[in-house]
Amino acid sequence: MSDMGLPASVGAIRRVREDPHRLGHRAHGAGEDMEGTGHGTSGPATKRIIVGYGFWIFLLSDIVMFSCFFAAFAVQRGATAGGPSIGQIVDIRRVGFETAALLLSSYTCMLSFAATNRRNLLWTQVFLFVTGLLGLIFVLLELQEFIELAGKGITPQRSGMLTSFFGLVGLHGLHVTLGGVWLATMMAQVQIKGFRREIVHRLICFNLFWHALDIVWIGIFTIVYLIGSGA
Amino acid sequence: MSDIKSDPHRPALHRREDHAPGDEPLEDSGHWIYNANLGLGFSIVLTAAAFFLAGSHIIYGPSIPVALIVLAVAQMGVHLVFFLHITTGPDNTNNVLALAFGVLVVFLIGAGSIWIMDHLNQNMMPMDQMMQMQR
Numbered sequence: 001m002s003d004m005g006l007p008a009s010v011g012a013i014r015r016v017r018e019d020p021h022r023l024g025h026r027a028h029g030a031g032e033d034m035e036g037t038g039h040g041t042s043g044p045a046t047k048r049i050i051v052g053y054g055f056w057i058f059l060l061s062d063i064v065m066f067s068c069f070f071a072a073f074a075v076q077r078g079a080t081a082g083g084p085s086i087g088q089i090v091d092i093r094r095v096g097f098e099t100a101a102l103l104l105s106s107y108t109c110m111l112s113f114a115a116t117n118r119r120n121l122l123w124t125q126v127f128l129f130v131t132g133l134l135g136l137i138f139v140l141l142e143l144q145e146f147i148e149l150a151g152k153g154i155t156p157q158r159s160g161m162l163t164s165f166f167g168l169v170g171l172h173g174l175h176v177t178l179g180g181v182w183l184a185t186m187m188a189q190v191q192i193k194g195f196r197r198e199i200v201h202r203l204i205c206f207n208l209f210w211h212a213l214d215i216v217w218i219g220i221f222t223i224v225y226l227i228g229s230g231a
Numbered sequence: 232m233s234d235i236k237s238d239p240h241r242p243a244l245h246r247r248e249d250h251a252p253g254d255e256p257l258e259d260s261g262h263w264i265y266n267a268n269l270g271l272g273f274s275i276v277l278t279a280a281a282f283f284l285a286g287s288h289i290i291y292g293p294s295i296p297v298a299l300i301v302l303a304v305a306q307m308g309v310h311l312v313f314f315l316h317i318t319t320g321p322d323n324t325n326n327v328l329a330l331a332f333g334v335l336v337v338f339l340i341g342a343g344s345i346w347i348m349d350h351l352n353q354n355m356m357p358m359d360q361m362m363q364m365q366r
Binding site for chain 1 (some may be wrong): 260261263264266270271274278281282286287292295296299302303306307310311314315322325326327330331332333335336340341343344345348
């Protein structure tokens with residue numbers, strides 16, 4: 001009886017307790033396959049790991065799409081056709097506020113997931129709401145920027161640089177907007193259905209999505225705004 | 232199969248722990264908050280440094296874009312580790328491999344586009360000469 005392997009989830013509980021930061025130092029030697037990961041003889045990976053992996057693949061494909069828009073901007077950077085250059089249309093203060101809003105929303109999103117892990121409905125909802133609010137601030141600031149530029153006649157059809165600029169920044173804004181719709185849906189689902197397993201899996205995916213948006217924004221504010229404002 | 236005693240969220244202390252296949256453990260929230268705080272701290276420092284460097288003359292001008300890109304890559308790393316929880320652990324092997332492939336594709340698209348388009352641009356005939364030929 002003693003040499004009988006424990007079920008995968010028991011090993012996973014132990015692993016989380018012994019290695020809370022998931023640094024992944026697994027013991028070496030025979031029969032030491034990490035339980036619940038789908039390696040070796042440890043049985044199939046848990047659904048949570050598989051769901052996270054699948055969504056991670058989607059996120060990477062999304063990032064590859066963004067990289068095409070980044071490449072277009074990098075190539076079109078100097079193609080102003082006599083119009084304004086990137087340095088002339090950047091308002092660095094507004095970009096700072098946008099960055100702060102998105103970074104803080106990433107933080108509160110993660111706090112909401114910590115509350116989810118504790119199965120605390122109130123704090124999950126509170127932090128999800130704050131996340132959505134910060135995301136809304138971000139989208140409104142970006143909208144304000146686009147409207148101001150359009151008011152000065154700076155529109156996507158003005159030059160190749162502006163086409164790629166509005167394409168890249170607008171695509172990211174669209175992602176944040178759709179993420180906000182998803183967030184509202186998740187709040188409703190958590191409220192009505194509670195912390196069922198599939199709801200928690202959806203919350204994991206939403207978290208990954210929201211953090212990935214922040215990663216893309218790092219690329220945008222560095223390559224488009226900061227380097228652009230200097231040149 | 233799943234009576235109340237085999238609830239994975241309330242592990243039995245004295246009896247043999249028993250679960251249905253695929254059950255997942257209830258995780259603690261402590262290390263998530265700790266990671267979030269660390270990630271936020273690093274991110275604020277790196278972002279502030281990037282915005283500060285972009286508007287200052289502390290370092291040699293032409294090197295500013297390189298410094299900004301280094302800061303951005305560092306911050307993406309911070310996000311991956313502390314927010315997205317990409318680790319070297321065995322439950323993350325596939326995620327890391329997928330990430331490596333994604334980075335390769337992103338690099339090929341970015342660097343390849345810039346390289347090819349710059350090359351074409353330099354080899355293109357100046358516009359006035361092209362107009363001459365079309366006459």
